[in-house]
Amino acid sequence: MIKSDNSSNQIAETALSVAGLTDYIRFLLEQDEQLQRVWVTGEVSSASQHRSGLFFTLQDPDGGAAIKCVVWNSQLTKLAQMPVRGEQLIILGSIRLYPQRGEYQLSVWQALPAGVGLQALRYQQLRKRLQAEGLFDSQTKRSLPHNPQTIAVVTSPTAAAWGDIQKTLKQRYPGLYVLFSPATVQGEQAPESIVNAIRRVEMDGRAEVLLLARGGGAVEELACFNDERVVRAVACCSIPVITGIGHQRDESLVDLVADAAVHTPTAAAELVVPALAELYNQHQQRVVALHRSVSFCLETAQNKLQEKRNRLRRLRLDRQVQQEIQELSWKRQQLVRATTMQLHQATQHIEMLRQKLTTLDPKAVLQRGYAVVRQQNGAIARSAAELAVGEELLIQLGQGDIKVKVTEKPVNN
Structure with missing residues (x-):
């Protein structure tokens, strides 16, 4: 019995209070560098707003684990994404333990959308930044050439889009010279490949317009057309750019910065060159319009000429002209007579002077x-x-x- 009492005393002396144990656990959690700044991903299973802040629970999609989170009111306006039930989020925060409840929770500093949501956030942020720079302004859009003789196409050589473009161009505008600059249009290497393809076209210098195309695909497959490098390459391109990317999708950033954008590669090919049938019809319409214009001008001129003839008849100008001709003839006769008389008098005076000279000539004496x-x-x-x-x-x-x-x-x- 004495031994048992000693053991109990020893246990009692070494036992921790609830507060002591809680403080020890809090020290371990809050002093851990890994837990002082930690990223956690999960799905919001519940959320409730209180006076001090927003409290919500973040759990794994399979429901196997969950953690309580809090965003204090001072931090709410700084969140990129507000926690809403059912949303996938990436949370940045630190672990805190509350002794009164014996619970730990994540004190949240930032919340970002996860997966597709994160891509959408990055898309919106980049779009706002580029828009602020004026890259999407309509005033910067260049007009397309009406009848280009040389165009450039940037797309994948193995894609169906390249075949559709070739077929459409051949049907609409035979004889068009097409410069093909191949590029990878999907995957991590796609942005750099597209930028290099555009650069090759500019260095060549022959193309009057550039067509950037890709067929339809999932959102992640078209991500390269929202890449900032590709967007700036299109914006800085020295020749007009037409985009024909995807089938059913929202506008990409490349579409917004391009000089013209359509929804399919075929539509882009139709936009870049006119159809010969359309050109022929336009030519015929111009011929008809020109014929009508010439006929109208001729008819107008004939009417004016007839009107002037009628005015001449009313003014009897022919009689006035005849009188002027007669008066000019009479004046001519007067001038001839006066000139003849002066010539005769001058001749007589010269003869008299000649005789005087003869008389005074020493040789004659x-x-x-x-x-x-x-x-x-x-x-x-x-x-x-x-x-x-x-x-x-x-x-x-x-x-x-x-x-x-x-x-x-x-x-x-």
């Missing part, structure tokens, strides 16, 4: 028997006193010249 006596210096001798005996003189006769010498000077009276 010589012809009548006179002579001109010149001294050796060429001066005309006018007085015998000027001459000296022995001086040679030149006598100019009517016919020829003679030289003489003065032998004797007459005696002055």
Whole structure:
């Protein structure tokens, strides 16, 4: 009995109180670095709002385990996703233990959608950011060429979309030159592959428009067309881009940034080039419209011409023109007569002057028997006193010249 009492005393001395055990467990939980910042994924099974915050339970989809969670009011507005029953979430928080209930719970800092929900959140965040940059603005959209001679196609060489595009282009616009830039359009390697394919088209420099296409598929298969690298490659492409991605789906970010977007590769091929039948019909319509326009212009011109003819008849301009012609003829005759008279008078005056010149001509005087006596210096001798005996003189006769010498000077009276 004494031994039993000692054992009981020893046990009593080493036993922990409920508070002590709780404090020890709380110390272990709250001091663990792994539990101070932990990500937990699960499904919200219940949620209730209280004055201090939102309390909810997060459990595994199979119901095998659950944990209570709390989001204090100060943290609610910072959550990316509000916990709602049935939603799959990824929770960030820390483990806390409450002694009064002997329970532990997760104090939540952030809640993100899990699975498809997470992809949707990332999609919306990226979309808002790119939209804020102006990548989706309608003012940045470029017009497509009306009749391109060379286009580029970016898609998978093994996809049905490539075959549909080739068939459609051949039917609608034979002779079109198509540059094919192959790319992977599904999986982790797809974004980089698509960016490289677009870059090859730009470096080539021949294409007037680029067609980016892929057939239908699940949401996860089309994720590459929401990749920021692909979106920016399309936005920065130097030529217009048309997208034809998937069949039944929401718009991808590439659709929003492209210059034109349709729902199928075939529709994209139909948009990029016109059909020859349509071009022929348009040509015929233009011919008919041109014929009508020319006919209308001709008819209008003929009506105006006839109207002017009628006005001329009313104004009797032909009579006025005839009178002007007669007046011009009379003035011409007057001018001819006046000119003839002036010419006759001038001719008579010239003849009179000619006769005077003839009379005054020294040669004519010589012809009548006179002579001109010149001294050796060429001066005309006018007085015998000027001459000296022995001086040679030149006598100019009517016919020829003679030289003489003065032998004797007459005696002055």
